[in-house]
Amino acid sequence: TPSTLGWDDSMEVNKFYALDVGNPKEPYLELRAEYKGEASSLFPLQVYLDKVTDETKFPHSCRYPGKLCWKDGPRRSFRRPADLDRHYKFVHKALGHESFQCDHPLCSRHGEPFTRRDHCRDHYKDYHKEDLGTYKMARAGSKNKEVSEVMQRAWQDERICDPSWWRCSKCLDRVWIENSKWQCPRCNKSCEQGRIERR
Structure with a gap:
């Protein structure tokens, strides 16, 4: 010991x-x-x-x-x-436990990986303004559907959508459209239709 x-x-x-x-x-x-x-x-x-x-x-x-x-x-x-x-x-980063590194090279979290996938996903969404998921209040379920839809559209307008790639919402890999189109080569998840349309 x-x-x-x-x-x-x-x-x-x-x-x-x-x-x-x-x-x-x-x-x-x-x-x-x-x-x-x-x-x-x-x-x-x-x-x-x-x-x-x-x-x-x-x-x-x-x-x-x-x-x-x-x-x-x-x-x-x-x-x-x-x-x-x-x-x-x-x-304590036990053996065999996966970590998730931000793939933006100038980001402070590039060299300091996340220990949880959901935290890395939130980082991409909130810090880098990527179009992963939905506006938080829309996800939580607003009582006023009209307000929720307006907030969701405003949230989407703030997102940065690179026309050459999209991020898989499941494995968080960057998927290059020229090579893989709209299906992630790692986990086979398809890009959501709304995200395709925004590109």
Whole structure:
């Protein structure tokens, strides 16, 4: 465990190890492939996480080493095991978890990927003004349908629609019209008719 190895808060865990939560009851750190040749008693291939002994609000506590999850108070804890599992995957970037990078090269999020697809989709829609989805109030269901339609049209008018490509709303890939027309080559989703018409 990190404590038996004498790791302190200065240990760069993410640099050397990847979190494996295949078994949520026994998560462990696995030495990254590029360092496996340097495994030793101080840097073993696998390091099981310490058991949580401090008081927490909920029964399922984050066991990741360091103070990332408890520097400003008690250790992060969760009511359900699924919530803890999601925390490991998104916050600690567990092994095999997909990340979503903004493909606009000048964007500040280009080098800092999102851990959730829906957050990346919202980024494209809200920050880059791409025509993904609908106006938020229209999606939520306005009581006044006429107002909702006007707001949706105004939202669409603000969108930036490049005539040479469109973004797949499912996998978030940029699809070049000249090559793939209106069907995403990665996930086979077709572009929505309204988006085709705007281009």
